[in-house]
Amino acid sequence: MAYRAPVVRKRYQKRESIPGFPVIPEFSHMRRARFEDGRQRIFRRAYNYDIPPGNGSVSDSGLIFVSFQADVDTQFTPLQKRLDELDLLNEWTVPIGSAVFAIPPGCAEGGYIGDTLLN
């Protein structure tokens, strides 16, 4: 098996399937989340939490998904739609909220935060 590892890794990186041995299934989160269109690229950050259960309660664990993008409509929304249509991860997760925040760019010396938007 050792000699096959580089082949599998190469195909895995290219998200290709070996006949009869799907490396990454079509319905998997990774496959569905992947974008071919470079304009949909986002910058992801995930914050896991796992609060120990108190007396009589169940555990409270999850992931706060954060993404940074210049344009929510053209970058994030198409990706979210694909995951909504099909993503096996959805069997294990329950979305409990979402929000969009506008983050102004930084400023040059002598300027102020948001000045490029306002001037």
Ligand code: HEM
């Ligand atoms: C409980 C929620 C989630 C979990 C546990 C989760 C988990 C994962 C894991 C394990 C990977 C593969 C490793 C990696 O690339 O980091 C991944 C990839 C990814 N996820 Fe998620 N994810 C979650 C929610 C989301 C959401 C809400 C989005 C966007 C709407 C998203 C977008 C992506 C993208 C774009 C990738 C990279 C796909 C690629 O390989 O090109 N994920 N996620």
